[in-house]
Amino acid sequence: xxxxxxxxxxxxxxxxxxxxxxxxxxxxxxxxxxxxxxxxxxxxxxxxxxxxxxxxxxxxxxxxxxxxxxxxxxxxxxxxxxxxxxxxxxxxxxxxxxxxxxxxxxxxxxxxxxxxxxxxxxxxxxxxxxxxxxxxxxxxxxxxxxxxxxxxxxxxxxxxxxxxxxxxxxxxxxxxxxxxxxxxxxxxxxxxxxxxxxxxxxxxxxxxxxxxxxxxxxxxxxxxxxxxxxxxxxxxxxxxxxxxxxxxxxxxxxxxxxxxxxxxxxxxxxxxxxxxxxxxxxxxxxxxxxxxxxxxxxxxxxxxxxxxxxxxxxxxxxxxxxxxxxxxxxxxxxxxxxxxxxxxxxxxxxxxxxxxxxxxxxxxxxxxxxxxxxxxxxxxxxxxxxxxxxxxxxxxxxxxxx
Numbered sequence: 001x002x003x004x005x006x007x008x009x010x011x012x013x014x015x016x017x018x019x020x021x022x023x024x025x026x027x028x029x030x031x032x033x034x035x036x037x038x039x040x041x042x043x044x045x046x047x048x049x050x051x052x053x054x055x056x057x058x059x060x061x062x063x064x065x066x067x068x069x070x071x072x073x074x075x076x077x078x079x080x081x082x083x084x085x086x087x088x089x090x091x092x093x094x095x096x097x098x099x100x101x102x103x104x105x106x107x108x109x110x111x112x113x114x115x116x117x118x119x120x121x122x123x124x125x126x127x128x129x130x131x132x133x134x135x136x137x138x139x140x141x142x143x144x145x146x147x148x149x150x151x152x153x154x155x156x157x158x159x160x161x162x163x164x165x166x167x168x169x170x171x172x173x174x175x176x177x178x179x180x181x182x183x184x185x186x187x188x189x190x191x192x193x194x195x196x197x198x199x200x201x202x203x204x205x206x207x208x209x210x211x212x213x214x215x216x217x218x219x220x221x222x223x224x225x226x227x228x229x230x231x232x233x234x235x236x237x238x239x240x241x242x243x244x245x246x247x248x249x250x251x252x253x254x255x256x257x258x259x260x261x262x263x264x265x266x267x268x269x270x271x272x273x274x275x276x277x278x279x280x281x282x283x284x285x286x287x288x289x290x291x292x293x294x295x296x297x298x299x300x301x302x303x304x305x306x307x308x309x310x311x312x313x314x315x316x317x318x319x320x321x322x323x324x325x326x327x328x329x330x331x332x333x334x335x336x337x338x339x340x341x342x343x344x345x346x347x348x349x350x351x352x353x354x355x356x357x358x359x360x361x362x363x364x365x366x367x368x369x370x371x372x373x374x375x376x377x378x379x380x381x382x383x384x385x386x387x388x389x390x391x392x393x394x395x396x397x398x399x400x401x402x
Contacts, residue, residue, distance in 0.1 A: 094116075105133060130162070135150075224298050227313075241272070316370075319366045319369050323348070
């Protein structure tokens with residue numbers, strides 16, 4: 001294990017500043033989701049450290065934290081010695097760091113960390129907050145998969161001071177664990193969306209036109225964009241099956257992202273004869289511009305927590321075409337797009353055709369999406385909610401130590 005101190009801020013208040021440790025399985029979770037949280041709390045005098053795999057090798061997150069710790073999480077449930085070593089390291093880091101809050105994310109890191117800290121003496125135990133970015137059990141899953149992941153989450157619940165869920169389905173499921181006080185289960189809507197960076201004014205017409213030229217999307221085409229990693233859970237193939245049923249010749253699907261099943265999806269496109277209707281945008285760092293060039297965003301995942309791409313598209317004023325999937329439903333609500341049954345390709349095709357045929361309705365639902373993003377999912381409001389939760393956690397910890 002190694003660790004590295006960043007030099008962005010000095011400790012304040014003679015070492016008495018509040019402190020938190022962010023724990024994730026992989027650094028991409030920190031880079032993609034948690035940097036604004038680190039910046040927010042550090043700006044308010046907190047000492048914020050992070051524990052994840054290969055943390056000290058990530059220059060983009062280096063200066064966002066006071067201290068970074070490297071750790072290796074074993075994925076082999078039978079590797080008992082590896083698990084013991086990991087638990088011991090986590091305990092030592094937490095004891096030496098004397099944290100007020102340990103905030104865990106991602107299932108493996110969350111389970112192992114809570115297990116490691118469950119028996120710490122009260123005087124040494126921080127408040128433990130677990131944000132479930134979408135439980136790995138969900139409605140429609142196989143019985144075996146559901147039972148496995150549900151059992152793990154239920155087992156770890158009593159080792160948790162606050163369990164934060166980000167959608168209604170997970171919130172209701174957590175309340176049924178019965179091994180954690182319902183008062184300690186919270187619903188906070190995701191990681192929030194930066195409504196300044198993602199807004200209709202953030203993308204100029206020239207930028208949008210440039211994206212369409214780059215991707216060879218005609219000016220009068222209905223550009224339907226999917227921003228998602230190429231992994232089975234995102235179900236790109238289901239979207240392609242629906243696209244093959246779409247009647248409007250104006251519809252062009254743009255895939256933004258990369259991942260393990262990209263070759264499989266390319267083969268599916270060829271099989272369905274959809275080469276002229278699909279564009280490949282690849283990995284992008286200009287997502288606002290790509291969305292600004294689009295007419296709508298589509299997402300058809302098997303499971304979600306509260307999908308960031310949907311929130312970002314809504315903040316740009318785009319309606320959403322999607323499936324009635326946990327997280328997508330929470331984001332879109334009743335009026336910010338078109339939602340169809342999860343496994344009905346014909347219904348998805350009809351929704352796409354309806355959107356492509358009615359520009360006025362696209363505009364109306366896009367305006368509803370924009371309002372919903374700003375009033376329900378703004379990053380500033382999510383940060384405020386976590387600040388209140390951290391303060392509550394510190395207060396309860398102080399009372400228990402008294």
